[in-house]
Amino acid sequence: MFTKHYAPEELEKRVIRKSDYTACEEAFVDTCLPGREGKKNYCIIGAGVTESDRQVVNLREPHGFNVGGVSLPTGKINSLHSHLTAEVFLVVRGDWNFFWGHNGDDGEVVLSPGDIISIPAGTFRAFERVGSDDNFMFSFLGEDDPGHVTWSNDVIEQAAEYGIYLSKDGMLIDTSKGQNIAAGIEVLKPLSTEQLLRYNRTSPAEMAARIYNVNRSAGRSEAFADCALAGGAKQYHMIIGEGAHEFGNCRAHILNPHAFSLGAITAEPGNGFLAHSMNVPQVLVVGEGRWRVTMGQESFDIEVEDTVSIPVGMKREIQCIGDQAGILYQAYGGNQRVTLDWSTEVLEALGTAKDTYSPQPICNDNRYSIMAA
Ligand SMILES: [Fe+2]
Missing domain, CATH: 2.60.120.10 (Jelly Rolls)
Incomplete structure (x- = not known):
């Protein structure tokens, strides 16, 4: 990319x-x-x-x-x-x-x-x-x-x-x-x-039916390939739209098209997303805790209410830091499902190669549960 x-x-x-x-x-x-x-x-x-x-x-x-x-x-x-x-x-x-x-x-x-x-x-x-x-x-x-x-x-x-x-x-x-x-x-x-x-x-x-709260809802621990790797443990909440997800029976709480998707993760310190990129704009908003966002070679520590825009195609790592669990919201441009492009190191840790890696498509039936907006 x-x-x-x-x-x-x-x-x-x-x-x-x-x-x-x-x-x-x-x-x-x-x-x-x-x-x-x-x-x-x-x-x-x-x-x-x-x-x-x-x-x-x-x-x-x-x-x-x-x-x-x-x-x-x-x-x-x-x-x-x-x-x-x-x-x-x-x-x-x-x-x-x-x-x-x-x-x-x-x-x-x-x-x-x-x-x-x-x-x-x-x-x-x-x-x-x-x-x-x-x-x-x-x-x-x-x-x-x-x-x-x-x-x-x-x-x-x-x-x-x-x-x-x-x-x-x-x-x-x-x-x-x-x-x-x-x-x-x-x-x-x-x-x-x-x-x-x-x-x-x-x-x-x-x-x-159009209201959601991460603290009152169960996230999914198996939504991404890196969840099984050291540093990748997290709970993922699909709040609006297809967003980004790879595994599990994921369905967003609100599915009608918004022109963007909204998800959230909760993670303990030391965990988050391992290195990957994606082909849509991504915006992070800190809900709770402290997080470290690495874009390319540059790392930035962010706190509650801070916002980060990660460029399309940029390699990124996202980690909860500090001493308490965090909530991080992620918005993705477009209505389409977002594909994560894992780094070579992550794919090696998963025991697979880039050309053979294929996330399992689960949510592809477009059953919009709410009136179109
Ligand atoms: Fe308004």
Whole structure:
């Protein structure tokens, strides 16, 4: 597999630490409304759906999906809105009340640290923080360009009262700050009843089936060839999509296409993934513990809430370090099953050769268990 050469400083830029995340408090039209201000939006990988040209993006390189984050002040709400793609939240700190539906009353659920929720495209959703001031969630949006946010009518109507509009490509125009609606620019209007009725309704049972928590679920100890080797012991969780797996009767918790897969491993110190590469972009997010990621010849130690983007084709080793077990989330670009290309040393330890090694295909029936998003 051809791999571009990366200088150490180029790799260092792909190790995006929690302290590198940069908040934008005016990323969305609703932050100008009373009771909605102060929302912090982060764009870690890709620009996501930010509506502000002042948003800092840590890494713009296309991955097939976007990774961002959000935190909210006490008593504030992230307004009802919908996306054209799947949106997945990984709760890291704080408790959050999610509610959804055209009027936000189709269902609600309180999520806590470790919970992951995949909200179908075309479903109006909102969330508010409950409890602790200390709060943060990662958010994942499918595709390189997830398009623009569709806000509920009350947001568009209230914003207009303040002189704030959104262009059809989803950028803010704040006439109260002297910006003008340029000739030829159309601004978004409230949805008609007919348009609104085209949006999804998602029952509480359907939404409940789209929630996962590694700490409440059994992982699989035999998902990869290296699990049997020294340093490769781990439990693998297939959370969304085909992802990467090699052995065992693996089936993800959520199988409808998201344009990316999401998995997680738990491992004791000294264990993780032995050396391999893959032909899709991979992003790591630390859930618990400390981890060492080696890309080529360079090693980086990462901690809770840090993010790493590993280039396509790069040889990598991933190891839990420190003195406590860890959780590491992995996102992979694309809907396809990901094939691991084990290093020669791993194949030798397995007693096989590269040209004869063949992982067992198990999950190839595409029985999507949840409505398409
Ligand atoms: Fe959203």
